[in-house]
Amino acid sequence: MSTSALFAATGGFDPLTGGEVMVAQNIAFAIMAVTMLVSAVRMVTTRNVVHAALYLVIVLAGAAGTFILLGAEFVGVTQVLVYIGAIIVLFLFGIMLTKGSFGDDDDVDGERRSMAAMVGALVLAVMAAALVDTFRDAELSRAQPSLTADVGDLIFSQYIVPFEAISVLLLAALIGAIVVARGD
Amino acid sequence: MSSTILAIELAYWQQTGLRALLGIVAVLLPAGTLVYLFLFKMMSFMQSRLGPMEAGPYGSLQLLAEVGKFLQKEDLIPAAADRVVFKLAPFVVLISTFLLVLVIPAGPDLWFIDIDTGIFLALAVSSISVIGILMAGWASANKYSLIGGLRAAGQLVAYELPLVLAVMGVVIQAGTLNVQGIVMAQASGEIFGWGGIGNPFILTQFVGFAIFLVAVQAELTQPPFDMPVAESELVTGYLTEYSGLRFLMFFIGEFATAGIFSALAATMFLGGWYVPGLDPTDNLFNVIGPLVLIGKMVLVAFLIFWFRFTYPRFREDQLQQLAWKFLIPLSLVNIVATGVLKVVF
Numbered sequence: 001m002s003t004s005a006l007f008a009a010t011g012g013f014d015p016l017t018g019g020e021v022m023v024a025q026n027i028a029f030a031i032m033a034v035t036m037l038v039s040a041v042r043m044v045t046t047r048n049v050v051h052a053a054l055y056l057v058i059v060l061a062g063a064a065g066t067f068i069l070l071g072a073e074f075v076g077v078t079q080v081l082v083y084i085g086a087i088i089v090l091f092l093f094g095i096m097l098t099k100g101s102f103g104d105d106d107d108v109d110g111e112r113r114s115m116a117a118m119v120g121a122l123v124l125a126v127m128a129a130a131l132v133d134t135f136r137d138a139e140l141s142r143a144q145p146s147l148t149a150d151v152g153d154l155i156f157s158q159y160i161v162p163f164e165a166i167s168v169l170l171l172a173a174l175i176g177a178i179v180v181a182r183g184d
Numbered sequence: 185m186s187s188t189i190l191a192i193e194l195a196y197w198q199q200t201g202l203r204a205l206l207g208i209v210a211v212l213l214p215a216g217t218l219v220y221l222f223l224f225k226m227m228s229f230m231q232s233r234l235g236p237m238e239a240g241p242y243g244s245l246q247l248l249a250e251v252g253k254f255l256q257k258e259d260l261i262p263a264a265a266d267r268v269v270f271k272l273a274p275f276v277v278l279i280s281t282f283l284l285v286l287v288i289p290a291g292p293d294l295w296f297i298d299i300d301t302g303i304f305l306a307l308a309v310s311s312i313s314v315i316g317i318l319m320a321g322w323a324s325a326n327k328y329s330l331i332g333g334l335r336a337a338g339q340l341v342a343y344e345l346p347l348v349l350a351v352m353g354v355v356i357q358a359g360t361l362n363v364q365g366i367v368m369a370q371a372s373g374e375i376f377g378w379g380g381i382g383n384p385f386i387l388t389q390f391v392g393f394a395i396f397l398v399a400v401q402a403e404l405t406q407p408p409f410d411m412p413v414a415e416s417e418l419v420t421g422y423l424t425e426y427s428g429l430r431f432l433m434f435f436i437g438e439f440a441t442a443g444i445f446s447a448l449a450a451t452m453f454l455g456g457w458y459v460p461g462l463d464p465t466d467n468l469f470n471v472i473g474p475l476v477l478i479g480k481m482v483l484v485a486f487l488i489f490w491f492r493f494t495y496p497r498f499r500e501d502q503l504q505q506l507a508w509k510f511l512i513p514l515s516l517v518n519i520v521a522t523g524v525l526k527v528v529f
Contacts, residue, residue: 050322054269057315073301077308085311086341092318093337096330148300148361 025069032069036062044116053091060084071145203296210285214443214481215436216247221482222489223439230493257428262325265425269323274426274433276316281440283309288447289364291457291473292465302363303355306448307348310403313437314340317412320434321422332421335500336405336412342507343402343409349515350395353522354385354452367456371464381460386453391518393453395511400445401488402507404438408495409503442488443481450480 036059043055060083067076155163194202224246228235236243261270287306289295299305314337321333355361358369366385373383386393402409413421423434450456457473458464469476498506 050266050269054315054319073299074304077301077305081304081308081311084315085308085344089311089314089318089337089341092315092322093334093341096318096322096334145300148304 029066029069032062032065049095050092053088053095056091057084057088060088073145074148074151207282207285207296210288211282211440211444212436214447214478214485215440217478217482218439218443218485218489220244220247222485226486226489227493251432254428254432259428259430260425262425264325266323266325269319270425271430273316273320273323274430274437276319277313277437278433280309280311280313280316281437281444283312284441284444284448287363288444288451288477289367289457289473290477291470292364292467293470294457294473295364298362298364301361303351303366303448303452304361306363307344307351310347310441310445311340311344313441317422320426324422324425326425328418329422329424332412332414332418332424335418336422339402339405339409339412339503342504343399343511346395346507346511346515347399347403349512349519350392350399351452352515352519353389353392356519356522356526357385357388363451363456366452367458368464370455371458382455382458384453384455389453389518389522391514392522393449395515395518396449396453397484397487397491398506398511400442400449401491402503403445404442404488406438406442406488406492408491408498410497411500411503414497443485446484446488447477447481449484450477454480454484456480 039055039058039062043052043059046052046055060079064076064079064084067073067079224235224243236246239245239249261267284306286296287299287302289298317336317340318333321329321331321336324330354366358366360366360369370384371382375381375383375387405412412418413423418424423431426434457469457477459472459476462468
């Protein structure tokens with residue numbers, strides 16, 4: 001049965017949860033998920049370091065898109081600004097400044113492949129268990145996208161202590177980097 | 185854009201199609217206007233020459249001839265280049281430009297997307313173009329291109345900070361990130377109780393406006409910040425190996441971004457589509473709003489191009505010092521001052 005026929009047959013409601021079916025959102029999510037998955041696999045299998053960084057851009061853009069689909073606009077836009085606009089640019093900058101050769105690198109693929117796969121599987125298991133255990137059958141509210149002002153209010157009232165702790169940690173890392181780079 | 189136009193209810197796909205069409209117009213129109221008005225004519229007059237005069241009245245059709253010329257040229261790709269990345273790079277730059285145009289409203293009901301994070305989204309997507317430029321520089325397999333790409337990345341990362349921080353003052357004053365909200369805050373603002381012309385933020389945020397313009401100039405890699413394409417040292421930097429359509433895409437990207445950043449500056453500091461004397465919710469603004477916005481955009485772009493044709497190129501260390509030692513501290517002071525005054529008043 002096609003998606004629209006299913007949608008019409010159930011009167012626009014999900015037969016399992018009784019919630020409204022969001023067809024456009026589901027299609028968008030499917031496209032993004034497949035793109036992200038393929039790019040993520042290509043990122044760790046390609047032997048070209050610059051290509052790997054560029055595949056990472058696609059994965060991070062997909063993550064930003066997923067956040068926006070979930071109504072978390074601020075987090076999604078921050079993802080683009082911080083990860084794509086700054087961190088990937090620094091990656092590329094570093095690779096291009098230091099790498100002498102052009103094209104595939106044979107020593108990129110190490111013997112630690114099985115180790116990496118194990119760590120990946122472990123992280124997936126822990127995350128999946130934690131998420132399933134936390135939310136169970138609870139359905140998330142999808143009434144309205146979250147407002148940036150609300151995010152700001154929460155950070156500077158309820159979560160002020162963790163926020164300040166992270167700020168100090170980042171500052172310490174920044175000063176540490178300068179000390180290491182100066183070397184005196 | 186609201187879902188009804190002239191009382192006709194539009195389906196979702198019709199709205200989307202209309203948005204895509206208007207998006208292309210909104211990118212190409214400022215690019216063409218700026219290239220003809222400033223690059224062809226103003227620069228020529230400043231250098232005591234006439235500029236293009238043959239194609240059409242006063243050479244106004246020269247642009248079409250130029251586009252035709254670029255379309256006919258062969259799309260050359262160097263033998264050693266990374267072909268896929270080389271071909272994709274101009275598209276990445278254009279994606280950034282097309283996403284940037286989305287947040288600018290041209291009237292009370294004329295907008296592409298009216299989202300809560302508006303101006304923040306614009307600043308985030310403007311940073312995507314750096315990746316396109318690095319891709320172009322690296323994939324060309326040419327040391328001049330690579331040096332150009334690296335210089336561009338270093339410069340764009342450095343000047344993104346003052347760009348974001350300069351906007352922060354406006355956001356604090358308006359109390360919202362939403363671009364439509366910023367326009368409304370200026371339209372309904374009052375100067376010491378006098379609401380005759382609203383409160384365009386250039387009056388209170390002049391420092392922010394100046395920092396924003398300097399940072400935009402650097403983001404566009406235009407003179408005096410054109411180290412990445414310095415033609416006497418690097419041929420044309422990351423553009424060296426590009427020809428034909430792909431060069432045209434970079435060229436359109438540069439001038440369209442100049443236009444869109446000018447429109448953004450006009451929206452944040454000069455009141456956007458609003459002109460004093462009318463009610464900001466007046467339906468009339470849906471008609472004259474785009475014209476007002478284009479007028480203000482040309483005004484701001486005039487300043488940008490005036491600097492471009494006047495000043496000689498910076499040295500690399502001067503360029504970095506200007507960003508890190510002068511503009512960033514100044515914009516931080518501006519934010520603190522704005523915050524204190526916002527609380528006091």
